[in-house]
Amino acid sequence: NAGVTQTPKFRILKIGQSMTLQCTQDMNHNYMYWYRQDPGMGLKLIYYSVGAGITDKGEVPNGYNVSRSTTEDFPLRLELAAPSQTSVYFCASSPGQGLSPLHFGNGTRLTVT
Amino acid sequence: DAKTTQPNSMESNEEEPVHLPCNHSTISGTDYIHWYRQLPSQGPEYVIHGLTSNVNNRMASLAIAEDRKSSTLILHRATLRDAAVYYCILINAGGTSYGKLTFGQGTILTVHP
Numbered sequence: 001n002a003g004v005t006q007t008p009k010f011r012i013l014k015i016g017q018s019m020t021l022q023c024t025q026d027m028n029h030n031y032m033y034w035y036r037q038d039p040g041m042g043l044k045l046i047y048y049s050v051g052a053g054i055t056d057k058g059e060v061p062n063g064y065n066v067s068r069s070t071t072e073d074f075p076l077r078l079e080l081a082a083p084s085q086t087s088v089y090f091c092a093s094s095p096g097q098g099l100s101p102l103h104f105g106n107g108t109r110l111t112v113t
Numbered sequence: 114d115a116k117t118t119q120p121n122s123m124e125s126n127e128e129e130p131v132h133l134p135c136n137h138s139t140i141s142g143t144d145y146i147h148w149y150r151q152l153p154s155q156g157p158e159y160v161i162h163g164l165t166s167n168v169n170n171r172m173a174s175l176a177i178a179e180d181r182k183s184s185t186l187i188l189h190r191a192t193l194r195d196a197a198v199y200y201c202i203l204i205n206a207g208g209t210s211y212g213k214l215t216f217g218q219g220t221i222l223t224v225h226p
Contacts, residue, residue, distance in 0.1 A: 004156075035216075042200065042216035043157070090156045101147075102214065104156025 002026050006091050006105035013081040013112045021076040021108050023091030031094045032074040033058075033102065034066065036087040043090060049074055081112045117201045122221040125191045133186040133220055135201030140181050145204045148175065148186050150197040151219070157200065160186065196224045 007022045025032065030051045035043040035058075045058030049068040063085060065077040074093075078085060089108045094100040118136040125131040137146065147162040161168055161175045163184075168175040174187040188195055200219040 040218070042218050043214070044216075045214070092156070101159035101162070102149075102157070104158070106154070106156050 004091055004093055004103050004105035006089075006108050008108060009106070010109045011111070013078075013110065015081060015083065015112060017081050018077070018079050019081070019110075021078070021089055021091075021110070023074045023076070023105060024072050025074075025091075025093040025103070026072065027093060027095070027103065028071060029093035029095050029103070030071065031096065031100070032068065033092045033094075034064070034074070034076045035090045035092065036060065036085075037090060037107075038087050046076065046089075078110075083112050086110060086112045116215075117203060117217060119199070119201055119217065119220045121218065122223065124223045124225065125188075126225050127193060128190050131188040131191045131195070131222065131224075133188075133199050133201075133222065134183065135185070136183045137201070137203055138182045140203060141205065143205050146175065146177060146181075146184050147202045147204055147214075148173070149200045149202065149214075149216075150195075151200070152194075152197045157216070160199075162204075191222075191224045193224050193226060196222055198222070 004025045033048040034046040037043045044060045046064050047066040049055045052068050052071050055066050068074050090104050092102040092104045094102045145164050148160040149157040150160050151157045161173050163175045176185045198219040198221050200216050202214050
């Protein structure tokens with residue numbers, strides 16, 4: 001059972017470039033989330049989804065876009081990369097809201113120079 | 114949202130018990146107390162959660178104060194693999210948080226051989 005899989009593991013972007021961070025889960029979870037973690041800090045929620053076709057903004061959505069066309073996939077899009085987006089990005093999923101534990105991927109480390 | 118306060122760091126020796134405190138003086142009646150931990154270069158991992166009563170599972174125990182304004186995560190015998198950042202998080206089961214987690218900086222646990 002793979003759980004939550006994120007690709008790529010590492011990426012270096014130049015300012016202004018675009019990229020998509022991929023996230024796939026095989027647990028048939030309805031809820032999926034994108035967090036970012038800056039060095040020495042906790043995680044901040046970027047976007048989340050409560051099911052296919054439904055997405056909503058989290059705490060720090062500016063500069064990012066998401067889509068949820070299937071239950072399994074929740075890609076995160078960076079359109080015009082900026083140095084402030086240098087961070088580690090974590091995708092997570094859960095079967096339901098509230099009390100259900102989140103299952104996290106191992107992250108994508110992104111550097112924008 | 115109710116906030117939590119944790120010590121920045123704690124140290125323990127291998128095979129000794131560890132008590133990780135968390136203060137949440139503004140907790141509401143429908144807030145559940147969750148603990149996650151994050152090992153180096155990995156995504157956060159669910160540890161345990163509870164509402165009012167103490168809870169035990171294979172990983173740890175959770176002791177909740179009678180007034181619920183504080184809680185303690187107990188690792189009964191610390192191992193080197195328990196060295197991680199531990200996050201105490203409140204989740205409102207009755208709200209519209211959709212499982213969104215608010216991560217603070219957590220407690221860095223160092224385990225000495």
